Amino acid sequence: MALKNHSTVTQFIFTGLSDEPHLEALLFVLFLVIYILTLTGNLMMLFVVRTDSRLHTPMYFFLSNLSFLDLCFSSVTVPKLLEDLLSEKKTISVEGCLAQVFFVFITAGTEAFLLSMMAYDRYAAICHPLLYGQMMSNQLCVRLVLTSWGLASINSTVIVLLAVTLDFCEAQTIHHYVCELPSLFPLSCSDVSIHINILICVTVLHGFGTSLPIFISYARIISTILGISSTTGRNKAFNTCSSHLIAVFLFFGSGLVRYLMPTSGSSLDLLASLQYSVITPMLNPLIYSLKNNDVKAAVKRTLGYYL
Template sequence: MALRNQSTITEFILLGLSTVPHVQALLFVLFLGIYLLTVMGNCMVLLVIRVDCHLHTPMYFFLSHLSFLDLCFSSVTVPKMLENFLSQRKTISVRCCLAQVFFVVLTAGMEGCLLSVMAYDRYAAICHPLLYGQIMSKQLYMQLVWGSWGLGFLDAFINILLAMDLVFCEAHIIHHFSCEMPSILPLSCSDVSRNIIVLLCSVILHGLGSFLLVSLSYARIISTILSISSTTGRSKAFSTCSSHLIAVTLYYGSAVLRHLMPNSGSLMELIFSVQYSVITPMLNPLIYSLKNKEVKAAVRRTLGKYLKQIKCSNKDRSS
């Protein structure tokens, strides 16, 4: 419990995206809208997959976990960001900051693992369509998902366990809108060499490892698609993985660029952070809904079912 006994400061200041009052008001409205869309979009995907039996397949099982994860990912950072837009004192306690770091590492790492699992699922479906049912058995896809959750939790737990021993003495300004491990390590007056080594191992083994799995899966997928002779066949095969490919590009592109940049609080660093932690969780439900015929059909069936129930209940009341 070194944090309680030795730390000379009890809170950090989050500078956020802007310090100009009228800009903060506009940003509050913008990010409130983004957050509401994120919540509604991901809840809609979860509901549709839950109630529509046509979507009870490995692909949509993974998608339901991705939607739940995006909902959590956005909820870790956006509510505090919205609070700071309206607050004069943009502070967060050290303990709350470390808690936010834990959940950011957990959700970000888990999203990378889940995207690699979904890439493997698309590889099995496109490269081995006749054996897909045997390859992607219920036991395997359950193990893949819960294994991803376990790896994400272990990664976050190790990083935050070491961070609990850090002592923060004088520097207390975070040039960011949320607490992330690369942002708080420079503020400590303790020896952070172990923390940096563990963080680098996490990025290399967890982040780059999952990205490598995605890349290998799509290398095989692209090779298989190009070997298909008919244009219609190639188009149909590509359409089954185009939504996931867009989601992977958005997430990994912005996340990698953000973590390659120095922690200076620059505009580009903040933009990339907003992209992968706020915008991507909002876009994923739209990407999978707009580009997926099965999801669109399931949404229509679900809405039709509920509208029919409402009409029946209204008739019963009137009679």
């Protein structure tokens, strides 16, 4: 690997979430439960959408892709976190660290694009209900998902190339529990100012490109909802959007804080990363199932059929 040609460091050491053995044991149990809930909730969502023909609509097609992404996203970070909570020395190879940087960014980046596509889907359903089938055809939905993966892959490649060109001479300790590019900058013995500027530009472009369609879609959705004379109709329209809005705020808020704020090694960095990479993948299936009568009914039908 090119990185080894100009770096004397072969592995990194995480400080992790704590250095107290008793606290680490409690954290291990906590995050193991979170990971099991994440796997169970998202696998259940995938299974229900797949097996229940009433959920074979664009909205649930995007939701099943979101569940798949959350499975991948949490599996990039949580298993290593669980391993380190049981280990005395929390190490990761340089190659493993770069792989984690890539997969964290591609899964998170794809999820950001997918949330943007889901906002457009809600706009089409509420603002143009009679044309919804034409606006959200199966071919278009597949293309939107593939486009999300493709654009996120390009961004992830840029991020990894930034990491590969860093020099690591002596410092090995990452004040974090996972490899993220902002956490690697303080360890580099080369000038990282250009790298930081490129990362900020990529993050801003990514964030702007995914949040702008969400903002425009919801501006039109709110305008349409306010024009509905029936209180029941307004409530129904709002309920179809509230789950998506909660997921957007949880994900974008913590993700942008992590990548746009200077890395300080403080608890804020840890909390922001935990929020978007560990907590949000667990909460998404709960948010969409608890606030969606169609999903709750489908879960009951599926469990009733198989049990």
